[in-house]
Amino acid sequence: MITGTPKPIQEVLEMLEPYSRVVVAGCFGCVTVCRVGGEKEVQVLSSSLRLAREAKGNKLEIKEVCLERQCDPEYLDQLRPYVADYDAVLSIACGAGIQFVAEKYPTTPVLPGINTGFLGVAERQGEWAERCQGCGDCVLHLTGGICPVSRCAKSLFHGPCGGSAKGICEVSPDVACGWQLIIDRLKALNQMDNYGKLIPYKGWSTSRDGGPRRIIREDMTL
Amino acid sequence: MKSGSNLEKVMNAGHFAVTAECGPPRGADADIVRKKAAFVKGNVDACNVTDNQTSVVRMSSLAGCLLVKESGTEPLIQMVVRDRNRIALQSDLLGAAAMGVRNLLCLSGDHQKFGDDPQAKNVFDIDSIQLIDMVRRMRDDGIFPSGKKLEGKPEFFIGCAVNPFADPYEIRVPRFKLKVQAGADFVQTQCIYNMDKFKQYMEDAKKEGLHESCKILAGVTPLKSAGMAKFMKKFVAGMDIPDEVIKRIGDEPKEKQAEKGIEMCVEQIQELKEIEGIAGVHVMAIEWEEKLEKIIGDAGLLPRPIVA
Numbered sequence: 001m002i003t004g005t006p007k008p009i010q011e012v013l014e015m016l017e018p019y020s021r022v023v024v025a026g027c028f029g030c031v032t033v034c035r036v037g038g039e040k041e042v043q044v045l046s047s048s049l050r051l052a053r054e055a056k057g058n059k060l061e062i063k064e065v066c067l068e069r070q071c072d073p074e075y076l077d078q079l080r081p082y083v084a085d086y087d088a089v090l091s092i093a094c095g096a097g098i099q100f101v102a103e104k105y106p107t108t109p110v111l112p113g114i115n116t117g118f119l120g121v122a123e124r125q126g127e128w129a130e131r132c133q134g135c136g137d138c139v140l141h142l143t144g145g146i147c148p149v150s151r152c153a154k155s156l157f158h159g160p161c162g163g164s165a166k167g168i169c170e171v172s173p174d175v176a177c178g179w180q181l182i183i184d185r186l187k188a189l190n191q192m193d194n195y196g197k198l199i200p201y202k203g204w205s206t207s208r209d210g211g212p213r214r215i216i217r218e219d220m221t222l
Numbered sequence: 223m224k225s226g227s228n229l230e231k232v233m234n235a236g237h238f239a240v241t242a243e244c245g246p247p248r249g250a251d252a253d254i255v256r257k258k259a260a261f262v263k264g265n266v267d268a269c270n271v272t273d274n275q276t277s278v279v280r281m282s283s284l285a286g287c288l289l290v291k292e293s294g295t296e297p298l299i300q301m302v303v304r305d306r307n308r309i310a311l312q313s314d315l316l317g318a319a320a321m322g323v324r325n326l327l328c329l330s331g332d333h334q335k336f337g338d339d340p341q342a343k344n345v346f347d348i349d350s351i352q353l354i355d356m357v358r359r360m361r362d363d364g365i366f367p368s369g370k371k372l373e374g375k376p377e378f379f380i381g382c383a384v385n386p387f388a389d390p391y392e393i394r395v396p397r398f399k400l401k402v403q404a405g406a407d408f409v410q411t412q413c414i415y416n417m418d419k420f421k422q423y424m425e426d427a428k429k430e431g432l433h434e435s436c437k438i439l440a441g442v443t444p445l446k447s448a449g450m451a452k453f454m455k456k457f458v459a460g461m462d463i464p465d466e467v468i469k470r471i472g473d474e475p476k477e478k479q480a481e482k483g484i485e486m487c488v489e490q491i492q493e494l495k496e497i498e499g500i501a502g503v504h505v506m507a508i509e510w511e512e513k514l515e516k517i518i519g520d521a522g523l524l525p526r527p528i529v530a
Binding site: 153154155156157158159160161162163164165166167170171172177179180183184195196198199200201202204 | 304308330331332333335336344346347348349350351352355356367383384385388389390392393396397399400403404412459460
């Protein structure tokens with residue numbers, strides 16, 4: 001799922017300074033799962049903003065909505081009745097959702113209420129961790145199902161580098177050495193032979209370096 | 223002969239090689255490099271010029287190499303994949319070769335987190351093993367990775383680094399083997415303090431025949447004090463300094479610890495010379511280049527051979 005963190009309330013208040021009527025728009029997708037931009041967060045954020053603005057004597061009128069998804073055009077239409085009446089939309093979906101709202105409503109200021117993070121998993125309650133950089137060319141079959149691009153701080157393809165100590169990456173005591181994880185897993189799978197192979201230079205054109213990416217599925221287009 | 227470099231000639235002739243390193247300054251003062259180069263002149267077969275080591279911005283390795291070369295010592299350019307994509311790597315390699323640099327060390331580079339610009343965007347387009355493979359293809363096949371033909375092959379003696387002391391141990395020799403398969407002609411190891419573990423590593427490397435296909439230069443760094451040893455043990459990832467080494471230097475009074483560190487380094491070189499498969503020593507006297515002549519001389523490695 002796509003993770004995110006709330007923007008500091010002060011930053012959001014500064015963004016909203018010029019406006020007196022805003023839509024706070026949440027999303028029932030990924031951000032709801034990671035408890036950043038769902039319905040409950042829409043309510044909590046809206047209350048905080050109202051209170052803060054009231055304390056300054058500059059009242060803020062808020063319309064609270066939560067869309068099924070902000071990354072699909074069919075759901076974005078649900079915002080249409082409000083957008084015309086309000087000064088701006090504060091979206092607490094991921095960066096993709098925020099941008100899609102902006103694209104759909106070109107004359108309405110659309111502001112980010114969260115900072116979008118990474119493609120990750122919920123390792124435990126309240127703790128999310130990166131697993132994928134969406135590079136578009138998986139090598140997980142060679143690396144025991146553990147991604148060297150996202151799990152190694154240097155994205156090495158033939159790691160571990162000389163900074164791996166006791167299973168910990170040199171960048172932080174809180175970071176596991178991705179390659180130690182890969183080696184442990186390959187051993188468990190009896191696939192250590194995979195390590196001895198020279199992996200060709202990665203083609204990053206399927207990653208961000210090919211410009212904005214697009215997937216077209218002819219079988220799904222109308 | 224792959225490169226015709228002095229370092230390659232010395233080792234091919236069967237001499238025990240000596241390399242050292244010069245860290246370029248944190249500025250544009252060429253005299254700092256010249257001063258360091260004067261300390262290595264006549265004492266080494268080639269001198270490494272580091273490439274923004276520990277991710278701290280310094281004068282470029284190529285510029286440092288040219289200054290070292292002007293000063294009369296053969297340079298060895300270090301190149302990290304942290305800061306350059308494959309386009310910049312190829313371009314810098316060609317530039318270095320054109321300027322007469324014949325020795326190259328292919329490295330991944332420390333993570334930028336450790337330097338002055340921890341918020342910098344790193345590159346890591348290809349890794350150090352892929353860099354070795356790329357240079358070998360450029361040198362031996364005369365082609366770029368893209369398949370296009372080169373106008374003049376870069377004649378490099380291709381080196382890599384290994385750290386026998388990083389984890390997990392069981393991957394250390396296989397990783398070295400991969401580097402040799404990719405095309406490494408020589409290797410310079412991480413600083414050795416744990417001699418027992420290093421000897422085990424050499425045994426394991428020899429079982430794979432790596433000492434026959436790759437010249438192994440053992441890395442040493444003289445300790446200046448017990449404090450330095452403790453600091454390195456605690457803060458430098460992948461550094462293995464046994465407690466008895468720290469105790470030995472720590473037992474000396476403070477003012478005599480530096481001298482003891484040099485004595486221990488010389489002893490280490492003597493011991494390394496006796497290990498089968500070791501083709502030379504790489505003395506990393508970090509910001510202590512003025513002691514190189516003493517260390518190398520006391521180890522019985524002077525004068526350096528002159529090989530035509």
